[in-house]
Amino acid sequence: METYQDEAISITPRDVQFDWDDLSLHYIEGQPIATHITNVMHITLPEGERAMVQALSDALPLVNDDRLRDEMIGFIGQEEIHSTSHEDLHDHLDRQGLDTGPIVRKLEWLVDRAFNRPNLRGRARHAWLCERLALSAALEHYTAVMGQWVLDADALDGAVHPVMLDLIRWHGAEEVEHRNVAFDAYMYVDGGYFRRARTGVMASFLLLGIFAWATAHLYRNDPTRGEQRFWPFQLVDGIRKGLIPSGAHFFTEIPTYLRRDFHPSQMGPLDKALRYLAQSPAAQAAAAH
């Protein structure tokens, strides 16, 4: 058995508040498609994160390591707060005419159908828990990569509504902060390479598919669609200006994640994420009381 060679990073949720009163339809100025790609997070993350929370909660009784348990418990709370913070935006999106209801309900149905398999018993049930943990670990790899991206994307300053920018950077920074937790939980409970590899590839295409599908839905419902440029031009423009990632990560991260000796701690220093959390208006307002 290996021994811990480094300190644990304390992971606990932060009590954040966001005020959406003056948020406009296209809160990335002049960039409807980039806005909708960001909106996809508000729509898809709550359900996805709850599914991960459920997987880690179900795994907790199997984990007899106080350090990992503490991290899992902190992870669960951080993800709960992420879910509710993004969900609070659904009302705003609906008021702007984007009608998120149908797509949110479809996702709820799909996530429930995909993750909850009440008919499984015994070894199959345990195998399914391992699959859920492995998929969570893979999805968390992408959220950490995206989290670092939003922290590094200087072009967002001034281009995105400041409260929205704080939401995505606070969220991104916590994803970087807790990047190892789902991975370590999977490695503790199962750790099999083939399972990790296939869920890694699956996560990549699943995310790409969901982003395309949900962005298309929002774009179709956008009341100003008729006045906008043809969407591929907008997409290229947003990527060129550094306001949205190109999506290349969904392919370039696959070989990284599939390395046999991969561990999230290899993804670079935590400094930028921790420093953002110390200046995020939402996280700091809560820290002050």
Add this chain to the structure above:
Amino acid sequence: MPTQEVELDGVVRAMARMFDAYERVFAAGRIGRSVSRPRPVRRTGFDLQLRVVARDAVADDVVALTFAGRGGEQLPSWHPGAHLDVFLPSGRLRQYSLCGDPADRATYRVAVRRIADGSGSREIHDELAVGSVLRVRGPRNAFRLVDAPSYLFVAGGIGITPILPMVRMASARGVPWRLVYLGRSTATMPFLDELAACPGGDVVVHADDGDGFADVAAILGELHALPPVPDLYVCGPPALMDTARQLMRALDPRTPVFSERFSALPVVGGEPFTVELARSGRTVDVAADESALAAIRRVLPDVRYSCQQGFCRTCTCRVLDGEVDHRDRHALPDAERADSMLICVSRAAAGERLVLDL
């Protein structure tokens, strides 16, 4: 059931079928399972048995303890700001910041001030000697020093312990720094000598007995009237932390402000009560100074919770009977307050017995 109301489209149906097929192959199917051999990675070493190898008086009423592994083994690495959970001989758990040198992988050092009514500090001062062996957990970091162009450190009294290694690291890396160190008198302030030996920054020492009662606002305002505003790291009494935080915010609202983050807060004004766990058929007594969650965890160690401060709602629990004294940060929606509670902070109303769906 929501299933009937949802209008599904082809994409969603196709994805659902994909998961069905996946389950048949990899969870329910024998071949899928046989190619998914577990290879778990499990680690030990979060719990350590450490021996006290040195005990030094570093100021009036402040003792520094140096620990080493019982077999002289290498200890886990740490960054400035880390702390240890120390289990005292009585079983009490206390957290102390590491104040030694992070490059030294053989020993850990903590410093503890004797507090008149502090039973933990009394044990450290009176009962531990060189050779004592303690159970320790960690190190864990909730206050990590991170890269920045410049630093302002503010320490009050024994709050210097996590700050000292931060000053040393900033000094060693050549990053501009300044420390404001406040205390009652210089005789009670540890590590003044070690701080004086750190080049590349300056130490402003303010002792109440020589310099009068500290006007933190004046001291900090004078130091940082001009930009650029440094990153603030503050450790000390709550009033000091609040003042420093507010001052830096006034200078520049986006200044990073770091202070140690705690999870569970002490219970204030609590009465003992009894909780009945309906599903597991157990009854738990909650003491006046502990949360319902802490008591319930004794019998249900895997009960869901997280923040322990009444805001994340992870521990929301249905109340089947009894009146609740809600103490959450209004995190629980009004509609749920009648029949749910956050067990990490909320308690039974006076004289009530709670029946929970656990």
